[in-house]
Structure formats: structure tokens, C-alpha cells
Amino acid sequence: MTSPMRTILIGGTLSAVLAAPALAAAPGTMDVTVTIPRLKVAEYHRPYVAIWVEKEGAPAKTVAVWYDYDMKNGEGTKWLRDVRQWWRVSGRSMTFPANGVTGATRAPGTHKVSFSRAQLGATVPGQYTLVIEAAREVGGRELLRIPFTWPAKAGAGGRAAGTSELGAVSISFR
């Protein structure tokens, strides 16, 4: 237990030291904190969630889709279209499972996911929007948008709060 922890720490320290000047100038990673609300409903299914990046004039770039990817015969893909804005702007032109994008549905609670600048497709400096959409079987659907700029400043980078299918969502850069 201690050993791998230590390795990670050492690795982190090393890269921090080596990349220190660059890191201070331009963060390379976005951390996204997503809260999936605990709902008091008779029949609860974890929501399907899509996270993508929009930039005017560029196709939307999906960075994460949480769905029932492990059902037999890929049956879980049947409901991807219910994440309907995402389906329109990106999902319908993708194949599933999508490498590096597909993930399991998440339980109620707070989840942190991280994306590199390359993953976000934010290589060109400019204005971007991170969009997160959740759709729940026998439930509702909600979509939140958080604008951001790249290059980004280290630290907190914006937040949004859902009222039904999503709780607080925030981004930060490091």
C-alpha cells in the first residue's frame, strides 16, 4: 500500500521539478469535478453522462461518456441517443465503445476526472465551452455549460450547478 503511493509521489515530484517553469506558465490539465445527485425515487438508474468541448467553428469533441457499456451485445448503446444534445453534436458520428472516452456509469456522489489539453482538443488558444449532459432512465435530463479559455490560469476555472440530474460541476487547471 505504501510502496505504490510513494512511487506516484516520487514521479509527481520529479516531473514537477523538471517541468516547473512550463507548469507555472501554462497548465496542461483540466480537472472536472462532477456531482451526481442522490435522488429519492422508487426506481433509480445511474445517469448516462457525456462531457464534451465546444469551440465555435469546430466540431464538438467528446472527452467522456459514461454509460452501460458492459451489457451483453452492447445493448447499453440503445439509450445513448437520450443524451440528446451530445448525440446530435458528437455521439451520433462516433462508434462505441469509444477508445479513451467510454466509461462506466457513476454512482451518486462527487467524481473527479482529468483531461489533458490534447484530450480536450484545446490546442489552439481561444474560447471553449465544456458541456456536461446527464440523462437518466425513467428520469430527466440536464445540461450544463462552463466556458473556459486556453491558455488557462492555474487554479479554479469556473463552475455551474444543476437542479435535477446534475449537482455542482466545476473545473480547475493545473
Add this chain to the structure above:
Amino acid sequence: MKKRILGLAATIALSALAVTPASAHRQWMMPSATVLSGDDVWVTVDAAVSNDLFYFEHQPLRLDGIKAWAPDGSEAQIEHGSTGRYRSTFDVHLTQKGTWKIGTASDALMGSYDLNGKTERLPRGTTTANLAERLPAGATNVRTAESNNRNEIFVTVGEPTTTVFQTTGKGIELVPVTHPNDLYAGEAATFQFLLDGKPAAGLTVTVIPGGIRYRDQLGQIDLTTGADGRVTVTWPEAGLYWVNVTTPRAEQGEEGAAPAQPQRRASYVTTLEVMAP
């Protein structure tokens, strides 16, 4: 009395086959979904002729002649077809990704001929192919006009494609400027309509939102195709819409007047699903 009712039923059944724009009844097909995802995808379609949209309360739409076309343009079967008192229903197994077309197109010949000094109408069911055998011996002064009726819907698995919109050059056909499976409330959609393969100006376009039973106003949108055969609709809300495009109707002649030169007629029906943004 009984005979009259039977006759009426036969007329209705016929009008269900070939859209008769004169009928107040609307014919429609309603798919279980138009925007689909997944690997083993099916769609179920209800098909009926009714006043209210989209409630089956009058006559089923006959399944004869209803076919499906896969995104690659090949013909596909409809499955599990069944016709009940008020509606027909069938399934299509969407085995390819892309846009499918499901529907029927029928052609008829309308008109009249003179026989023994009297003008007679061509019987129902006359087509260009069977005109010669339908005409009685000695018929003269035969006047005909073709009538084409098309009823089709579109459903898409994954990304919308356009192969199934290849036109045949017969009757009214839809050319997607906006793809019919990419419609969203509050957005404008443009479609081009062709008559016999050419952009047709002045076609009558009627758009009616579904759910008629539970509201007071019909909410009908009346449009006419422009010089390039195009119309643009801005969808007031999400839901299903019935769209009917017809050749313009001539002024009705005096009752009992001898049929003048019959008019070329064509009709097009589709059901569009407008998604919530």
C-alpha cells in the same frame, strides 16, 4: 343500407391506399423513434387514416406496398405486419447505420371517356399500365391525368445520411436541405419539393403538430413552395408533425358539370419528429 355501408367501407379502404386529397381524413405513419442509437436497432411503425393526429380512430392504413429502404439504397422488408380495426403496425429491423426510408408510393390514372354519347369516369384503380384493358370497346375522347401519392417516413441510426433521398422523378419527392431527422424546436428547417423530378413552385404545404385531441386550436401552418420548390418551417415546439404537400387544387366546377380535362395531381405525406433542443 347494408350495401351502402359496405360500399363506403370499400371507398375508405381505397382512399387509404391512395391518398385522396379531397378526403378530410389524414393518412399517416408514426415511427416509435426517428433518432436511434445502438447495435441491434428496431423501429415500430403505426399506420392509420384518421382525423386527429396521431390517434388511430378511423381506418388502418393498408400494409400492401409499404416497403423500407436501407441507408445503402437497397430494399428491406417490413416485419411483423398486422392490421387491426383502426391501425396497422409493423417493424423494421434497422440493420445498417444511417438514414432509412419507409413508405409507399402509388400511381393512378384519373379521367373520363365518351361512350354512346355519355361521358363516363375512368374506374378507380386505373393506371397507365391497365388503361387499355379498363376502357370499354368503343370508348372515345379519352382524357386522362396521372395522380401520384407518396407517404414516407425517415428514421436514422447514428449519423444522418442521404442515399435514400435519391429521387425517382415521379410525383412529389422531398429533397433534404435540412435533414428530416435533424430537426429541433426553435430552429428553422428547409425542404425542397420536386414534382416529377423538377423543383416545383406553388405546391401547397400543410404542417400540423400532433396531439390535436388535447388542444383547442389546430395549429396548422400553411405554406407554399417558392420558385425553387423550397419551404422553410420554424418548429414552434418539439413533437411529431404531419406534413402534407399537394399540387394546388383547381376551383371546383359547378356540381353536375361534365368533367373537364382532368387535372394532374400529386400528394406527399410525411411525419417529422422535432426534438427538444
